[in-house]
Amino acid sequence: MTRFSLIALALSASLLSSTAFAQQPTPLLAQACAGCHGQSGEGEGAIARIAGYDREAFVKIWQEFRENSRPATIMNRIAPGYTDEEVQILADYFASIQ
Numbered sequence: 001m002t003r004f005s006l007i008a009l010a011l012s013a014s015l016l017s018s019t020a021f022a023q024q025p026t027p028l029l030a031q032a033c034a035g036c037h038g039q040s041g042e043g044e045g046a047i048a049r050i051a052g053y054d055r056e057a058f059v060k061i062w063q064e065f066r067e068n069s070r071p072a073t074i075m076n077r078i079a080p081g082y083t084d085e086e087v088q089i090l091a092d093y094f095a096s097i098q
């Protein structure tokens with residue numbers, strides 16, 4: 001192995017681990033969504049994909065679920081259980097993944 005490829009290898013390894021680290025922030029909060037929206041928010045059956053969801057749209061829709069002003073069967077019962085801070089964390093997390 002040349003010296004160059006060793007460096008390239010080391011670089012890509014550290015890139016990989018920093019990406020994995022960046023996606024760490026909310027596994028616990030987001031776990032609560034996985035049962036319905038899929039392990040990575042990819043959506044399942046009739047249930048919407050939420051991975052890559054626009055951050056602002058997420059916060060707005062969450063507010064509508066909370067106020068019961070958006071048609072919902074389930075999310076209107078789930079949404080009030082989260083603080084504003086938790087909603088921000090969820091919005092950041094789902095916006096950050098694909």
Ligand code: HEC
Nearest residue numbers: 032033035036047048050058061072073074075076078090
């Ligand atoms: C028990 C199943 C269930 C769980 C758990 C659940 N959802 Fe949902 N989600 C739904 C359903 C069903 C809808 C469609 C609206 C409705 O009927 O409530 C929905 C809709 C949504 C939408 C709107 C999608 C759109 O474009 O209309 C968002 C955003 C969302 N959920 C986020 C979350 C997040 C974040 C969590 C975890 C904190 C979560 N959901 C947990 C079932 C679930």
